[in-house]
Amino acid sequence: MLADDAMDCHVLVIGSGGAGVRAALEAAKYGDTILLSRTLTGKGGCTTMAEGGYNAVLRAQDSPALHVQDTMEGGAWLNDPALVEVLVREAPERMRDLLAWGAVFDVTEGREIAQRPFGGQRFPRTCYAGDRTGHEMILTLVEQLRRSDVVQLQEHVAIELLKDGERVCGAIALDRKNELVVVKADAVVLATGGGTRVYDISTNSASGTGDGYALGYRAGAELIDMEMVQFHPTGAVYPYDARGRLVTEAVRGEGGVLKNALGERFMERYDPVRKELSTRDVVSRAIAREVLEGRGTIHGGVHLDVSHLPSHVIEERLPIMLEQFLRFGVDIRKEPMEVAPTAHHIMGGLRITPECHTTLAGLYACGEVTGGVHGANRLGGNALADTQVFGKRAGEAAGKGGRRSIRIGRGQVEVQERRLERFYAGDTNPAEAARQLRLLMWEKAGIFRSEEGLLRARREISRLSGLIPLASSRHSLVECCTLENMLLLSSLIVEGALLRRESRGAHMRVDVTQTWGAKDSSFGHTVQSLEGRKIERRGA
Amino acid sequence: MKQITVKVARYDPEKDAAPHLEEYTVEVNEGARVLHVLHAIHDTIDPTLSYRYCCASGQCGSCAVRVNGEPVLACLEEARDGMVIEPLRLTVVKDLVVDMTGILTTLEGIVGRGEAKVPEKEQVERLKELRDCIECLACVSECPAIEVAKFSGPTAMRQRMRIALDPRSAGVEIAQAIEDGLFTCTTCHRCVEVCPKEIEIPGKAIEKLREIANREGFTLPRHREVAELVKTTGRSITRTKPTFLEQVPEVIEPEGEVRGEVGFFVGCMYNGRLPEAALEMIEVMRRNGIRLIIPHDQVCCGSPLLRTGQTSFIDELRRKNIEAFAKRGIKTVMTMCAGCGSTLKNNYRTPFQVKDITEVLTEYGIEAPEKLDLKATYHDPCHLLRGQGIREQPRELLRMVAREFVEMPSRCCGAGGGVRSGLPEEAKALAEKRREEAEKTGADIIVSACPFCEFHISESTDKPVRHIASVLLEGYRKKDRKKKVPAA
Structure with missing residues (x-):
C-alpha cells in the first residue's frame, strides 16, 4: 500500500472503551474524528465489564477535599496531585453529562443518584447502576456516538503510531481483512485501556493486552509507575477457565464478609477498622496471605459471603453476580462465593499533564493507559470516573490543537x-x-x-x-x-x-x-522511555 | 483435563462456496465453556479459525454463536462433547464471525431535552428491565418477522421503548416505529427465549409501543375492528354459526368414575370458529373421568387486544372472566387455546390455577388410545412453548396415538400478535415456511394445540391440521370400532 492512500482526520482516537468514546465525542466538536477500535465499538475494553461504580462527590456531607484525600491515601501518595484534583473536581460534571445523555443510574426515593460505600473511602460516594455500571455507561456513550459524526473504524488494530519528525501524526493499523491501512491525524488520543491479560489470572477482557503502552513507548513517550499493577481482591477461583473473573467490590460494599476456611473473619487482623472495605492492595495481600499460610479453601481462595443479606437486596443490587454464580451452580443468596486475587488494573502508564498531553507532541492519552491519577493503588470507583474526566479532557485538548500538513515518509x-x-x-x-x-x-x-x-x-x-x-x-x-x-x-x-x-x-x-511509610517515602515515579529508565526522587 | 470432540462451521467467503462443518478433538479443562473449546482449536490445531469474543463473562455480547442450533453466548455456555457450533443466522463474515455493525449502528439513542434531571425510582425500575441488553443480536438472528417483513428487529424496538419511557427524552416518533415494523412482530417470544438476559421484549416493549400507537390513533384498522367486536359482543369472532357455548350445558359429567374436575375456558376461536374441535375435546375428557364446568358467562380473554396495544377495557374482561370461574369455586381452569392459556397465565392474576389441556391430560394420565396409522409432526404453538413453557406434554400424548412421530423445527406460523389480521401477507409468508418444513418431514398430519395456529396453517397446506385432542378422540374411536368387530 502507499502512504498517500491514507485516511485523514483531525483527531484519531484509538480505543473504544469509556475513555475513548468520551474522547471521540468531545473531539468531534472540533473537527473530523475517527474512532479506531480493535473490537466492535464499546464491546472491547473493560468499561463494559466494570460492575461496581463511579465515584463522584454529590452530597453536601461529602467534600472534594475528602475525595482527594481518600484517593491520595489509597494511592500511597504516589498520585500526581494535579491529576487527582481534576479527577475529583470534574467527576460530578461528567456524571451530569452521562445523565443528560440518558444513563440510567440507580436513584433514591428522593430522586437523587444513589451511592454505595466502596473500599478506602470515608463517604459512600460510589454511584451505580446495579452491578452493571460500566455497561450502562458504555451503552449511553455508544448511543451518543451513533448519533454523532465520528467515523468508526471497528475491528481495526493499530500496530504502530506514525510520526512526522518528533510529532505523532496518525497510526498504521490492520483492518478487518488484515491489510495495512494508514490514518493520518493532526492529533492522536491513546485510549487503549490496560493490560493485565499478561497475567495468568486477570479480570481483563481479551483486549487488555497493553497495546497502548507498547504503541506509546515505541513512539518515544514516557511511561511512569509501570510496576503498579492492581490485584483485585476478589476474582472467581473455579472452574479453571473462569479463574480471575471479576467479583465486584460492590459485593463487599453491600455488606459482603470475607472468611477463611476456618470461618475466621480474617480482615479483622489486617485492618481492624475498615475490614473488608480496606483498600484493594491491603485486602488482596490479606487473602493471598491466608491462602499461602494454609487457611484457604480447596480451590485456593477464601469465602465471600452475602447470604445474610435479604434476597431482594442481592437481586436488585448484585444481579450480574447472582446470574454469573448461578451459571456455575452457586446461589449466592444461600451460600458463599469462593474468591482470590486477580490482576485487574495497571495504575502506571503514559505520563500526562492535566490536559492529557503525553510527553510527545501530537499524542494525548486518557483512561487506564495513563499513569499518575491513581498512584500506587486505585480506589474502586475511580476508574470509571477517570475514563469520563480525562476522556473529555483528552478529546478537547486534541480537538483544540492546530491543523497541520502531514508528511509521512x-x-x-x-x-x-x-x-x-x-x-x-x-x-x-x-x-x-x-x-x-x-x-x-x-x-x-x-x-x-x-x-x-x-x-x-x-x-x-x-x-x-x-x-x-x-x-x-x-x-x-x-x-x-x-x-x-x-x-x-x-x-x-x-x-x-x-x-x-x-x-x-x-x-x-x-x-x-523498609523503615519508611508511603507518605514520607523519598521515591517518586519510576520513569521509562526509549531514552532509558530511572526512579525519581521526591523533593529532588 | 478432558477430551472433547465438536463440529464447527467453517467458511471463508474468499475460498469456499458454502459453509461446511469440520470436526475437532481437543483437550479442555473441567467446566470449560464453548469459548474455551474454540480457543483450544485455535491455539493447538488451526490458528485460522475466526470467532469473536472479548469480555469472556457474558457482558459484552461479542461471542454469540449457535450450539446445536440454539443461540448462546460462547463464554457462558458449558461445552459438551458432540456439540455443533455454528454462527448466528446473520451474514457470515468468516467461520463464526457474523456482520454485526450493520445492525448495531442503526440502534437509536436518546434525544435529550437538555435536562439532566434523573428519572424517578419507579421509572428507573421500568427502564432497567429494558437496559440489560448486551447487543449480542441473538434476537435479531432468530426473529421470524425479519425473515419475511420489513422489521428493524426486537432489540431496536426495545431501545425505542426505553426512549419512550425516559422522562429526559423528547419522546418517540411512533409513526417511525410503525414504519420500522412495529406491527410485524407476532409476539412469538423467540427473542426472549434466545436472549442471554431474558429481556421480555414483546411484553415490555412491542406491546407497550403498540399501546402508545393506540393512544395516538395509529392502531391498524383491522385491529380496531376486532377491538370494537370484543367491546360490543364480548368475543373477537363474529358469530356465523351456533357457538360452542350455545351447544353445551354448564356441567359435563364424565362417563365413569369422576377422577377430576376442571373449569373450561373455551376462547373465541373454539367457541365461534372451530366449535367441532372443542366438542371433540369434551369426548376425550368424559372418557378420562374429568368433569368439565363451563361457565357460559365467560368472555374473550383479551389476548387480541393486549397483543395489539388496545388495553383500554382489558380490566373489564379480566374481571368478568375471573368472576365467572371464581364464583363457581373452580380451582383449576383448563384452556385448549395456547393464546388464551398464555394470557390467563401471564396477563392475569387469577385466584385459580390455569392449565393447558395437555398438562391436564398428562397429569391425570389417560386411557391409551388405539394407534392411528399416521406419520405425525407437531407444530409448537409459540404461546404454548414459550408462553407457557410446555414442550413435552403434547409430544407425549402424540406418541401415544400416532404410529410415527417426527419433529420439525419450532418456528412461528405467523398467526399471532395480530399479524394474521393486520398484515395478512406476512402471516401467509410465515405459514408458507411451516408448510415447507412440514413437507420435509413427510408427515401425513400436522398436530398442534392452538386454534390460531391450526386455522392459519391449514390455509397453507393440503395436509390435515388438528388439535391433539381431536387426534386422541380418533384413536379412541378406532379402539371402539375394533372392540365392536372382534377379529374372526
Missing part, C-alpha cells in the same frame, strides 16, 4: 510491512508463547515480588522476545503483534518493579526491609 509503512513479513517466517506459536508469559508474570511479578524473581522474569521475557511469532496466514498477524505488545508491557512492569526498591501500594517487595 514511505519508510514508516515499509518498516511495518517488513515487521509483518517476518511473522510469516516465524518459529513460535504465539498462543503458546503468550501462555508461558502469563504464567511467568503471575509467578514472578505478581502480588509478592523479589529481586530474584524479577530478574528471572527479565531473563525469561528476554528469551521469549527473541523468538519470532509465527503467522501461518494473515489471520494470525494481529496475534503476533499483540504478543510483541504483551512482551513489551511485561518488560516495563518488571523493570519498574526492579527499579522500585520499596513496598508501596500494590507493589510489594518482600526482599526489601
Whole structure:
C-alpha cells in the first residue's frame, strides 16, 4: 500500500472503551474524528465489564477535599496531585453529562443518584447502576456516538503510531481483512485501556493486552509507575477457565464478609477498622496471605459471603453476580462465593499533564493507559470516573490543537510491512508463547515480588522476545503483534518493579526491609522511555 | 483435563462456496465453556479459525454463536462433547464471525431535552428491565418477522421503548416505529427465549409501543375492528354459526368414575370458529373421568387486544372472566387455546390455577388410545412453548396415538400478535415456511394445540391440521370400532 492512500482526520482516537468514546465525542466538536477500535465499538475494553461504580462527590456531607484525600491515601501518595484534583473536581460534571445523555443510574426515593460505600473511602460516594455500571455507561456513550459524526473504524488494530519528525501524526493499523491501512491525524488520543491479560489470572477482557503502552513507548513517550499493577481482591477461583473473573467490590460494599476456611473473619487482623472495605492492595495481600499460610479453601481462595443479606437486596443490587454464580451452580443468596486475587488494573502508564498531553507532541492519552491519577493503588470507583474526566479532557485538548500538513515518509509503512513479513517466517506459536508469559508474570511479578524473581522474569521475557511469532496466514498477524505488545508491557512492569526498591501500594517487595511509610517515602515515579529508565526522587 | 470432540462451521467467503462443518478433538479443562473449546482449536490445531469474543463473562455480547442450533453466548455456555457450533443466522463474515455493525449502528439513542434531571425510582425500575441488553443480536438472528417483513428487529424496538419511557427524552416518533415494523412482530417470544438476559421484549416493549400507537390513533384498522367486536359482543369472532357455548350445558359429567374436575375456558376461536374441535375435546375428557364446568358467562380473554396495544377495557374482561370461574369455586381452569392459556397465565392474576389441556391430560394420565396409522409432526404453538413453557406434554400424548412421530423445527406460523389480521401477507409468508418444513418431514398430519395456529396453517397446506385432542378422540374411536368387530 502507499502512504498517500491514507485516511485523514483531525483527531484519531484509538480505543473504544469509556475513555475513548468520551474522547471521540468531545473531539468531534472540533473537527473530523475517527474512532479506531480493535473490537466492535464499546464491546472491547473493560468499561463494559466494570460492575461496581463511579465515584463522584454529590452530597453536601461529602467534600472534594475528602475525595482527594481518600484517593491520595489509597494511592500511597504516589498520585500526581494535579491529576487527582481534576479527577475529583470534574467527576460530578461528567456524571451530569452521562445523565443528560440518558444513563440510567440507580436513584433514591428522593430522586437523587444513589451511592454505595466502596473500599478506602470515608463517604459512600460510589454511584451505580446495579452491578452493571460500566455497561450502562458504555451503552449511553455508544448511543451518543451513533448519533454523532465520528467515523468508526471497528475491528481495526493499530500496530504502530506514525510520526512526522518528533510529532505523532496518525497510526498504521490492520483492518478487518488484515491489510495495512494508514490514518493520518493532526492529533492522536491513546485510549487503549490496560493490560493485565499478561497475567495468568486477570479480570481483563481479551483486549487488555497493553497495546497502548507498547504503541506509546515505541513512539518515544514516557511511561511512569509501570510496576503498579492492581490485584483485585476478589476474582472467581473455579472452574479453571473462569479463574480471575471479576467479583465486584460492590459485593463487599453491600455488606459482603470475607472468611477463611476456618470461618475466621480474617480482615479483622489486617485492618481492624475498615475490614473488608480496606483498600484493594491491603485486602488482596490479606487473602493471598491466608491462602499461602494454609487457611484457604480447596480451590485456593477464601469465602465471600452475602447470604445474610435479604434476597431482594442481592437481586436488585448484585444481579450480574447472582446470574454469573448461578451459571456455575452457586446461589449466592444461600451460600458463599469462593474468591482470590486477580490482576485487574495497571495504575502506571503514559505520563500526562492535566490536559492529557503525553510527553510527545501530537499524542494525548486518557483512561487506564495513563499513569499518575491513581498512584500506587486505585480506589474502586475511580476508574470509571477517570475514563469520563480525562476522556473529555483528552478529546478537547486534541480537538483544540492546530491543523497541520502531514508528511509521512514511505519508510514508516515499509518498516511495518517488513515487521509483518517476518511473522510469516516465524518459529513460535504465539498462543503458546503468550501462555508461558502469563504464567511467568503471575509467578514472578505478581502480588509478592523479589529481586530474584524479577530478574528471572527479565531473563525469561528476554528469551521469549527473541523468538519470532509465527503467522501461518494473515489471520494470525494481529496475534503476533499483540504478543510483541504483551512482551513489551511485561518488560516495563518488571523493570519498574526492579527499579522500585520499596513496598508501596500494590507493589510489594518482600526482599526489601523498609523503615519508611508511603507518605514520607523519598521515591517518586519510576520513569521509562526509549531514552532509558530511572526512579525519581521526591523533593529532588 | 478432558477430551472433547465438536463440529464447527467453517467458511471463508474468499475460498469456499458454502459453509461446511469440520470436526475437532481437543483437550479442555473441567467446566470449560464453548469459548474455551474454540480457543483450544485455535491455539493447538488451526490458528485460522475466526470467532469473536472479548469480555469472556457474558457482558459484552461479542461471542454469540449457535450450539446445536440454539443461540448462546460462547463464554457462558458449558461445552459438551458432540456439540455443533455454528454462527448466528446473520451474514457470515468468516467461520463464526457474523456482520454485526450493520445492525448495531442503526440502534437509536436518546434525544435529550437538555435536562439532566434523573428519572424517578419507579421509572428507573421500568427502564432497567429494558437496559440489560448486551447487543449480542441473538434476537435479531432468530426473529421470524425479519425473515419475511420489513422489521428493524426486537432489540431496536426495545431501545425505542426505553426512549419512550425516559422522562429526559423528547419522546418517540411512533409513526417511525410503525414504519420500522412495529406491527410485524407476532409476539412469538423467540427473542426472549434466545436472549442471554431474558429481556421480555414483546411484553415490555412491542406491546407497550403498540399501546402508545393506540393512544395516538395509529392502531391498524383491522385491529380496531376486532377491538370494537370484543367491546360490543364480548368475543373477537363474529358469530356465523351456533357457538360452542350455545351447544353445551354448564356441567359435563364424565362417563365413569369422576377422577377430576376442571373449569373450561373455551376462547373465541373454539367457541365461534372451530366449535367441532372443542366438542371433540369434551369426548376425550368424559372418557378420562374429568368433569368439565363451563361457565357460559365467560368472555374473550383479551389476548387480541393486549397483543395489539388496545388495553383500554382489558380490566373489564379480566374481571368478568375471573368472576365467572371464581364464583363457581373452580380451582383449576383448563384452556385448549395456547393464546388464551398464555394470557390467563401471564396477563392475569387469577385466584385459580390455569392449565393447558395437555398438562391436564398428562397429569391425570389417560386411557391409551388405539394407534392411528399416521406419520405425525407437531407444530409448537409459540404461546404454548414459550408462553407457557410446555414442550413435552403434547409430544407425549402424540406418541401415544400416532404410529410415527417426527419433529420439525419450532418456528412461528405467523398467526399471532395480530399479524394474521393486520398484515395478512406476512402471516401467509410465515405459514408458507411451516408448510415447507412440514413437507420435509413427510408427515401425513400436522398436530398442534392452538386454534390460531391450526386455522392459519391449514390455509397453507393440503395436509390435515388438528388439535391433539381431536387426534386422541380418533384413536379412541378406532379402539371402539375394533372392540365392536372382534377379529374372526
